[in-house]
Amino acid sequence: MGELERFAEIISIEKEVAKKKHEVEALETDIETLQATYGEKKKYLDQLLEQVAVYDDRLAFAELGMYEPHFEFGDSEQYKDQIKKVRTLQKAMVSAKEATICPADWTVEGSRAKGQTMINRQSRLTMRAFNNECEAAIANTRWNNVVAMEKRILNSAKAISRENTSLQLSINDAYVALKIDELHLTHEYREQLKIEKDERAELARVEREEKKLAAEARAAEKEEMKYQALLEKARREAGSDEVSESLKQKIHDLESALEEARATSERARAMAEMTRSGYVYVISNVGSFGEEMVKIGLTRRLDPGDRVRELGDASVPFGFDTHAMIYSEEAPALEAALHKEFSEQRVNMANMRKEFFRVSLDEVEDAVARLAPDADFFKDREAQEWHETLARRKEKLQAVAPSELEALPAAI
The missing domain is CATH 1.10.287 (Helix Hairpins)
Incomplete structure (x- = not known):
């Protein structure tokens, strides 16, 4: 190959390199543009998802979070009284024409009276629209959407005020706050009714x-x-x-x-x-709940085994095994001490009457030894019905041909 040909080849390679370099630079620019666009659209998507969660009960709890109580009244009657007070304050603001705000001094056809009539009419329409939104939100509030309903009320107030921008008319923030208080009070009132119902059932028991x-x-x-x-x-x-x-x-x-x-x-x-004497029991149900699950409860029955048999009735597939049955003249205190030992392992953190704990028998035995040293503790799980069920399932599986086993993976 001559000198001229080699030079031409080098020139060709340099051009190809320059072309590829230009393509790489273009790709890098495209990547940067895509990343910037993705960031903007991701932010917009998150906003849309939050808005969707407000109107979708299935997403509200997961997307918007858990409700934290705003009031600490002792019984439902106090909640009812407070709801009445809040509604009275709302009516007072409406009657005093303080539920909406309009700083502008409007005139219609040169008349301030006509201007005020126009604003009063628009205020009534605004109140009707906002109050209807609030009533719907409050009526449909449940444990899993109360935060979403709060956002609905706030969004509704903003949207209605935005429609009145040309008139400089807006809903008073103090009135919106009263509606939010009514929402919270109504929700907590309903939850308190549930608690009182459970308490009445427990008192009856x-x-x-x-x-x-x-x-x-x-x-x-x-x-x-x-x-x-x-x-x-x-x-x-x-x-x-x-x-x-x-x-x-x-x-x-x-x-x-x-x-x-x-x-x-x-x-x-x-x-x-003696109203404080009774038996504190530790029971488990391996067939129904698995290995590391125990129930720690209290009964005042003369035969505490009646309570264990009652718990193992038709509501669970298998009976309970008893690991400890501790008589104490201060049974509630002993039960509370054991519950405190395993408070972090409590299965149901919302209902304290559900006394199940995800904990091993070794840990419970250690706690019982410290809190009730004279008590007997048995770690054996008889679970007769459960073991018989396992044995029968095993026999059925062994009787099935290998080809049939392959055809029925779900049964295995």
Whole structure:
């Protein structure tokens, strides 16, 4: 290859390099433009998503966050009274024509009176539109959309005021704040009603237990008196004739039965008279809830096993295993102490009456050993129905041919 040809080839390569370099620069410029455009559109998309969440109940809770209470009234009646006060303040602002603001001094056809009439009419239309929006928002408020409904009211006030810009008419922020207070109060009032309903149900359950305790105390006392009478009769028989071995055995048996009946009667009377005595129980249900889940509760029943059997009724697929049944004269305090130990592992943080905790039996055993040193604790899980169910499933799987197993992956 001659010198001229090599020079021409170099020139060609340089041109190709320059071309590629230009293409790379163009691509880099396009990338920068795309990144800038993406940032702007991402910001716009986030704004749109927030607006959509305000009007979509399915997204409201996830996108806008959890509601934090604004009031701390003790019962629903206080909430009702406060709602009435807030509504009275709203009516007062409307009556005093302070619910809207219009700083301009309008004249119509040279008349200030006509100008004021125009503003009054527009104010009434503005109030009607805004109040209707607020009523709809308040009526449809639920636990998962209350934050969204608050934003709806605020957005509605801005939108309506924006439509009145030409008249310089706007909704008073103080009036909007009263509507927001009404929304919060109404929501918290409804939530308080739920709490009070649960409390009434719990009080009714406690009252039923106390009545049952009183009945059991009377029955235990009656049983004690029965054995006392039988024993006295047997002793009179033993004193009049020669005592046979069978009579001696009968007296011994009656003495044992009387002692047991007396202990039961004393315990029943104590539990009926002492409102703080009871049993704190630790139970689990591996078949229903898995390995690391326990319930720590309290019962005042004379036979605490009744409460465990009741919890394992048709509402759960398997029965509960009992790991501890601790009698205490200060049962509520012991229960509260155990709950405090595992407050961070509580499964339901919204309803404190749901006493389930995601915790291992070893941890609970350690806490019980510290708080109730004399209590017995059993870590074994019998879970008979659960293990029998597993065994039967295993047998069915073993009886199925490999080809059938492949065809039924969901069953496996």
